[in-house]
Amino acid sequence: MDETISDSPVPWVADHIRRFVETGGNPRPGSNDLLLTTRGRRSGKLRRTVLVYAVDGDRYVVAASAAGADRHPAWYLNLVADPDVTVQVGPRTIPAVARTATVAERPRLWQMMIAMMPSYQEYRRATTREIPLVILEPRLPASPYRQKV
Template identity: 65%
Template structure:
Protein backbone atom coordinates (compact mmCIF):
# COMPACT_ATOMS: atom_id res chain seq x y z
CA UNK A 1 0.00 0.00 0.00
CA UNK A 2 1.88 3.05 -1.22
CA UNK A 3 -1.01 5.45 -1.90
CA UNK A 4 -1.76 8.49 0.24
CA UNK A 5 -3.36 7.45 3.53
CA UNK A 6 -6.48 9.30 4.65
CA UNK A 7 -7.01 9.43 8.41
CA UNK A 8 -10.43 8.90 9.93
CA UNK A 9 -12.10 12.34 9.89
CA UNK A 10 -14.01 11.84 13.14
CA UNK A 11 -12.38 14.43 15.45
CA UNK A 12 -11.75 12.18 18.47
CA UNK A 13 -10.36 9.39 16.28
CA UNK A 14 -8.16 11.81 14.32
CA UNK A 15 -6.85 13.08 17.68
CA UNK A 16 -6.20 9.48 18.78
CA UNK A 17 -4.18 8.86 15.59
CA UNK A 18 -2.18 12.04 16.21
CA UNK A 19 -1.45 10.99 19.83
CA UNK A 20 -0.49 7.50 18.62
CA UNK A 21 2.11 9.02 16.31
CA UNK A 22 3.38 11.52 18.92
CA UNK A 23 3.86 8.81 21.56
CA UNK A 24 5.47 6.16 19.37
CA UNK A 25 2.33 4.04 19.45
CA UNK A 26 1.38 4.39 23.11
CA UNK A 27 -1.36 7.04 23.29
CA UNK A 28 -3.21 5.56 26.29
CA UNK A 29 -1.22 4.04 29.14
CA UNK A 30 -2.48 0.55 29.93
CA UNK A 31 -4.39 0.17 26.64
CA UNK A 32 -3.05 -1.72 23.62
CA UNK A 33 -3.71 0.48 20.57
CA UNK A 34 -2.85 0.10 16.92
CA UNK A 35 -3.47 1.85 13.62
CA UNK A 36 -5.36 -0.08 10.96
CA UNK A 37 -5.23 0.93 7.31
CA UNK A 38 -7.86 -0.52 4.96
CA UNK A 39 -8.75 0.16 1.35
CA UNK A 40 -12.10 1.95 1.01
CA UNK A 41 -14.61 -0.40 -0.58
CA UNK A 42 -16.27 2.45 -2.52
CA UNK A 43 -13.51 5.03 -2.95
CA UNK A 44 -10.51 2.74 -3.32
CA UNK A 45 -8.59 5.14 -1.04
CA UNK A 46 -6.47 4.00 1.88
CA UNK A 47 -8.26 4.73 5.16
CA UNK A 48 -6.59 4.72 8.59
CA UNK A 49 -8.19 4.46 12.00
CA UNK A 50 -7.04 3.86 15.58
CA UNK A 51 -8.31 0.84 17.50
CA UNK A 52 -7.74 -1.01 20.74
CA UNK A 53 -6.75 -4.65 20.44
CA UNK A 54 -6.04 -7.82 22.37
CA UNK A 55 -3.75 -10.61 21.22
CA UNK A 56 -4.70 -14.21 20.51
CA UNK A 57 -1.54 -16.12 19.63
CA UNK A 58 -0.29 -14.48 16.39
CA UNK A 59 -3.52 -12.56 15.77
CA UNK A 60 -4.53 -9.06 16.74
CA UNK A 61 -8.18 -9.10 17.80
CA UNK A 62 -10.18 -6.01 16.85
CA UNK A 63 -13.71 -5.18 17.92
CA UNK A 64 -16.07 -3.66 15.32
CA UNK A 65 -18.17 -1.97 18.01
CA UNK A 66 -18.73 1.42 16.37
CA UNK A 67 -19.42 2.62 19.94
CA UNK A 68 -22.59 0.53 20.04
CA UNK A 69 -24.15 2.07 16.90
CA UNK A 70 -26.62 -0.01 14.90
CA UNK A 71 -24.31 -0.15 11.88
CA UNK A 72 -20.88 -1.65 11.37
CA UNK A 73 -17.90 0.73 11.26
CA UNK A 74 -16.61 1.60 7.79
CA UNK A 75 -13.22 -0.02 8.49
CA UNK A 76 -14.96 -3.36 9.08
CA UNK A 77 -16.92 -3.17 5.83
CA UNK A 78 -13.72 -2.17 4.03
CA UNK A 79 -11.76 -5.19 5.23
CA UNK A 80 -14.60 -7.52 4.31
CA UNK A 81 -14.20 -6.26 0.74
CA UNK A 82 -10.37 -6.23 0.83
CA UNK A 83 -8.88 -8.28 3.68
CA UNK A 84 -5.30 -7.20 2.93
CA UNK A 85 -4.59 -4.42 5.44
CA UNK A 86 -1.68 -2.65 7.10
CA UNK A 87 -1.15 -2.54 10.86
CA UNK A 88 1.01 -0.20 12.86
CA UNK A 89 1.75 -1.51 16.33
CA UNK A 90 4.10 0.72 18.27
CA UNK A 91 6.67 1.87 15.73
CA UNK A 92 6.38 -1.26 13.54
CA UNK A 93 4.27 -1.13 10.37
CA UNK A 94 3.54 -4.33 8.45
CA UNK A 95 1.11 -5.93 5.99
CA UNK A 96 -1.52 -8.23 7.41
CA UNK A 97 -4.67 -10.12 6.50
CA UNK A 98 -7.99 -9.71 8.31
CA UNK A 99 -10.96 -12.00 8.72
CA UNK A 100 -14.07 -12.03 10.89
CA UNK A 101 -13.84 -14.35 13.87
CA UNK A 102 -16.00 -17.44 13.74
CA UNK A 103 -18.88 -17.62 16.24
CA UNK A 104 -16.85 -20.05 18.38
CA UNK A 105 -13.79 -17.76 18.29
CA UNK A 106 -15.93 -14.75 19.19
CA UNK A 107 -17.48 -16.57 22.15
CA UNK A 108 -14.00 -17.56 23.38
CA UNK A 109 -12.43 -14.12 22.81
CA UNK A 110 -15.23 -11.83 23.99
CA UNK A 111 -14.29 -12.05 27.72
CA UNK A 112 -10.69 -10.97 26.93
CA UNK A 113 -11.95 -8.10 24.79
CA UNK A 114 -14.23 -6.84 27.58
CA UNK A 115 -11.47 -7.26 30.17
CA UNK A 116 -9.24 -5.03 28.04
CA UNK A 117 -11.96 -2.46 27.23
CA UNK A 118 -14.94 -2.71 29.61
CA UNK A 119 -16.93 -0.21 27.50
CA UNK A 120 -17.44 -2.98 24.91
CA UNK A 121 -19.89 -4.70 27.25
CA UNK A 122 -22.10 -1.59 27.24
CA UNK A 123 -21.75 -1.23 23.47
CA UNK A 124 -22.95 -4.81 23.05
CA UNK A 125 -26.15 -4.10 24.96
CA UNK A 126 -26.70 -0.78 23.14
CA UNK A 127 -27.19 -2.39 19.73
CA UNK A 128 -29.29 -5.15 18.25
CA UNK A 129 -26.52 -6.13 15.83
CA UNK A 130 -23.89 -8.70 16.66
CA UNK A 131 -20.61 -6.85 17.25
CA UNK A 132 -18.04 -8.67 15.13
CA UNK A 133 -14.56 -9.51 16.28
CA UNK A 134 -11.84 -9.49 13.64
CA UNK A 135 -8.62 -11.50 13.64
CA UNK A 136 -5.72 -9.80 11.90
CA UNK A 137 -2.57 -11.79 11.29
CA UNK A 138 0.73 -10.49 9.93
CA UNK A 139 1.39 -11.44 6.31
CA UNK A 140 4.81 -12.75 7.34
CA UNK A 141 5.02 -15.12 10.31
CA UNK A 142 6.98 -13.76 13.24
CA UNK A 143 6.07 -10.12 12.63
CA UNK A 144 5.40 -8.14 15.81
Protein backbone atom coordinates in the same frame (compact mmCIF):
# COMPACT_ATOMS: atom_id res chain seq x y z
CA MET B 1 -3.43 4.79 -7.60
CA ASP B 2 -3.23 7.39 -4.83
CA GLU B 3 -1.53 5.77 -1.82
CA THR B 4 -1.99 8.73 0.54
CA ILE B 5 -3.46 7.57 3.84
CA SER B 6 -6.51 9.48 5.08
CA ASP B 7 -7.22 9.45 8.79
CA SER B 8 -10.68 8.99 10.23
CA PRO B 9 -12.94 12.00 9.66
CA VAL B 10 -14.20 11.68 13.25
CA PRO B 11 -12.37 14.47 15.15
CA TRP B 12 -11.61 12.57 18.38
CA VAL B 13 -10.39 9.54 16.38
CA ALA B 14 -8.18 11.76 14.18
CA ASP B 15 -6.73 13.36 17.35
CA HIS B 16 -6.03 9.91 18.80
CA ILE B 17 -4.28 8.85 15.56
CA ARG B 18 -2.17 12.03 15.68
CA ARG B 19 -1.15 11.27 19.29
CA PHE B 20 -0.37 7.67 18.28
CA VAL B 21 1.98 8.88 15.54
CA GLU B 22 3.57 11.61 17.72
CA THR B 23 4.29 9.18 20.58
CA GLY B 24 5.69 6.38 18.42
CA GLY B 25 2.66 4.20 19.02
CA ASN B 26 2.06 4.84 22.72
CA PRO B 27 -0.74 7.46 22.94
CA ARG B 28 -2.26 6.05 26.14
CA PRO B 29 0.35 4.27 28.26
CA GLY B 30 -1.12 1.07 29.64
CA SER B 31 -3.67 0.73 26.81
CA ASN B 32 -3.45 -1.50 23.78
CA ASP B 33 -4.01 0.74 20.76
CA LEU B 34 -3.18 -0.05 17.16
CA LEU B 35 -3.56 1.74 13.86
CA LEU B 36 -5.47 -0.14 11.19
CA THR B 37 -5.23 0.91 7.55
CA THR B 38 -7.82 -0.45 5.13
CA ARG B 39 -8.62 0.30 1.50
CA GLY B 40 -11.94 2.07 0.94
CA ARG B 41 -14.41 -0.32 -0.67
CA ARG B 42 -15.82 2.40 -2.94
CA SER B 43 -13.04 4.98 -3.19
CA GLY B 44 -10.06 2.63 -3.30
CA LYS B 45 -8.23 5.10 -1.01
CA LEU B 46 -6.28 4.09 2.09
CA ARG B 47 -8.17 4.82 5.33
CA ARG B 48 -6.69 4.74 8.84
CA THR B 49 -8.32 4.37 12.24
CA VAL B 50 -7.20 3.59 15.77
CA LEU B 51 -8.59 0.64 17.73
CA VAL B 52 -8.16 -1.14 21.05
CA TYR B 53 -6.77 -4.64 20.54
CA ALA B 54 -6.20 -7.90 22.35
CA VAL B 55 -3.40 -10.32 21.56
CA ASP B 56 -4.21 -13.92 20.66
CA GLY B 57 -0.96 -15.74 19.99
CA ASP B 58 0.68 -13.92 17.07
CA ARG B 59 -2.63 -12.34 16.03
CA TYR B 60 -4.41 -9.16 17.02
CA VAL B 61 -8.13 -9.03 17.74
CA VAL B 62 -10.31 -5.92 17.42
CA ALA B 63 -14.04 -5.32 17.82
CA ALA B 64 -16.14 -3.56 15.16
CA SER B 65 -18.27 -2.00 17.89
CA ALA B 66 -18.77 1.55 16.59
CA ALA B 67 -19.55 2.31 20.26
CA GLY B 68 -22.77 0.30 20.00
CA ALA B 69 -24.13 1.98 16.86
CA ASP B 70 -26.67 0.04 14.80
CA ARG B 71 -24.38 0.02 11.74
CA HIS B 72 -20.98 -1.53 11.23
CA PRO B 73 -18.09 0.94 11.15
CA ALA B 74 -16.76 1.84 7.70
CA TRP B 75 -13.36 0.29 8.44
CA TYR B 76 -15.04 -3.08 9.00
CA LEU B 77 -16.97 -2.90 5.72
CA ASN B 78 -13.71 -1.95 4.00
CA LEU B 79 -11.79 -4.97 5.28
CA VAL B 80 -14.65 -7.32 4.43
CA ALA B 81 -14.35 -6.06 0.84
CA ASP B 82 -10.52 -6.18 0.88
CA PRO B 83 -8.92 -8.14 3.75
CA ASP B 84 -5.37 -6.99 2.97
CA VAL B 85 -4.65 -4.43 5.68
CA THR B 86 -1.76 -2.79 7.48
CA VAL B 87 -1.45 -2.81 11.25
CA GLN B 88 0.79 -0.58 13.34
CA VAL B 89 1.45 -1.67 16.91
CA GLY B 90 3.84 0.63 18.70
CA PRO B 91 6.48 1.70 16.17
CA ARG B 92 6.14 -1.57 14.18
CA THR B 93 4.06 -1.64 10.98
CA ILE B 94 3.14 -5.00 9.49
CA PRO B 95 1.05 -6.20 6.57
CA ALA B 96 -1.80 -8.42 7.71
CA VAL B 97 -4.89 -10.28 6.55
CA ALA B 98 -8.17 -9.52 8.32
CA ARG B 99 -11.05 -11.90 8.85
CA THR B 100 -14.17 -12.01 10.96
CA ALA B 101 -13.96 -14.47 13.84
CA THR B 102 -15.98 -17.65 13.41
CA VAL B 103 -18.91 -18.58 15.64
CA ALA B 104 -16.64 -21.08 17.42
CA GLU B 105 -13.93 -18.46 18.07
CA ARG B 106 -16.26 -15.69 19.26
CA PRO B 107 -16.95 -16.62 22.93
CA ARG B 108 -13.29 -16.81 23.95
CA LEU B 109 -12.29 -13.76 21.91
CA TRP B 110 -15.24 -11.72 23.18
CA GLN B 111 -14.12 -12.39 26.77
CA MET B 112 -10.62 -11.20 25.84
CA MET B 113 -12.03 -7.98 24.40
CA ILE B 114 -14.20 -7.31 27.45
CA ALA B 115 -11.15 -7.83 29.66
CA MET B 116 -9.30 -5.21 27.56
CA MET B 117 -12.19 -2.74 27.54
CA PRO B 118 -15.22 -3.50 29.75
CA SER B 119 -17.35 -0.90 27.92
CA TYR B 120 -17.73 -3.41 25.07
CA GLN B 121 -20.48 -4.99 27.22
CA GLU B 122 -22.36 -1.68 27.13
CA TYR B 123 -21.85 -1.42 23.38
CA ARG B 124 -23.27 -4.91 22.87
CA ARG B 125 -26.39 -4.02 24.88
CA ALA B 126 -26.82 -0.78 22.91
CA THR B 127 -27.31 -2.48 19.53
CA THR B 128 -29.29 -5.31 18.00
CA ARG B 129 -26.49 -6.18 15.56
CA GLU B 130 -23.84 -8.70 16.42
CA ILE B 131 -20.59 -6.83 16.93
CA PRO B 132 -18.03 -8.49 14.68
CA LEU B 133 -14.70 -9.50 16.13
CA VAL B 134 -11.88 -9.20 13.64
CA ILE B 135 -8.71 -11.26 13.66
CA LEU B 136 -5.67 -9.55 12.15
CA GLU B 137 -3.12 -12.15 11.13
CA PRO B 138 0.37 -10.96 10.18
CA ARG B 139 1.17 -11.78 6.57
CA LEU B 140 4.22 -14.00 6.42
CA PRO B 141 6.93 -12.98 4.00
CA ALA B 142 7.46 -15.36 1.10
CA SER B 143 10.14 -17.88 1.96
CA PRO B 144 13.17 -17.81 -0.32
CA TYR B 145 13.21 -21.60 0.07
CA ARG B 146 9.67 -22.15 -1.13
CA GLN B 147 9.66 -23.77 -4.54
CA LYS B 148 7.26 -22.64 -7.20
CA VAL B 149 5.09 -25.42 -8.55
